[in-house]
Amino acid sequence: MTTVSPKKNHDPARVNEISEKLMENPELASLISELSTTADDASELVKGLLQASINAGIKAEMDVHLGYSHSDRKAKAQVETAQESNHRNGSYTKTVNSGYGAVEVTVPRDRAGTFTPRMVPKGAHRLTELDDMIVSLYAGGMTVRDIQHHLATTLGVDMSPDTISTITDAVLDEVMI
Numbered sequence: 001m002t003t004v005s006p007k008k009n010h011d012p013a014r015v016n017e018i019s020e021k022l023m024e025n026p027e028l029a030s031l032i033s034e035l036s037t038t039a040d041d042a043s044e045l046v047k048g049l050l051q052a053s054i055n056a057g058i059k060a061e062m063d064v065h066l067g068y069s070h071s072d073r074k075a076k077a078q079v080e081t082a083q084e085s086n087h088r089n090g091s092y093t094k095t096v097n098s099g100y101g102a103v104e105v106t107v108p109r110d111r112a113g114t115f116t117p118r119m120v121p122k123g124a125h126r127l128t129e130l131d132d133m134i135v136s137l138y139a140g141g142m143t144v145r146d147i148q149h150h151l152a153t154t155l156g157v158d159m160s161p162d163t164i165s166t167i168t169d170a171v172l173d174e175v176m177i
Helices: 012-024 026-035 039-066 073-082 128-139 144-154 161-176
Strands: 088-098 101-110
Touching (some): 012 026, 026 039, 039 088, 128 161, 144 161
């Protein structure tokens, strides 16, 4: 049984606060002005920001899991003496589909194999807002093939009809219970 993420109300005040903080930094303001000259450029900028945010979040999750940050040798030595040593062991990339299209995420590994990221769980290929979008389109009367075409043309996300059907079936199972 799959759970559907609760619909989050997007707070315009929070969006404005984030926007103002970004624009307060002269380097960021200059970069945003340089990279977003058209609507498509702005969309790519948001997609890049999403990718960077997810990668930074997963990296922070690994820091918490191991008990020290990547470059903190002193903390690493203290953690290793207090418990069995567990180290970073490289990373792998995976592509997840989001409301902004496909995003490449770098997921770190640990030697013990005990790290499980929460931002993008193991086996996940979609971020929750994409599932919510599919359910919304389906509830609006679109067929699975129409949804597939819509995702491909608007977001550049190539998703099979079987996957879309699995998502909608899981939601229908939840609603029927």
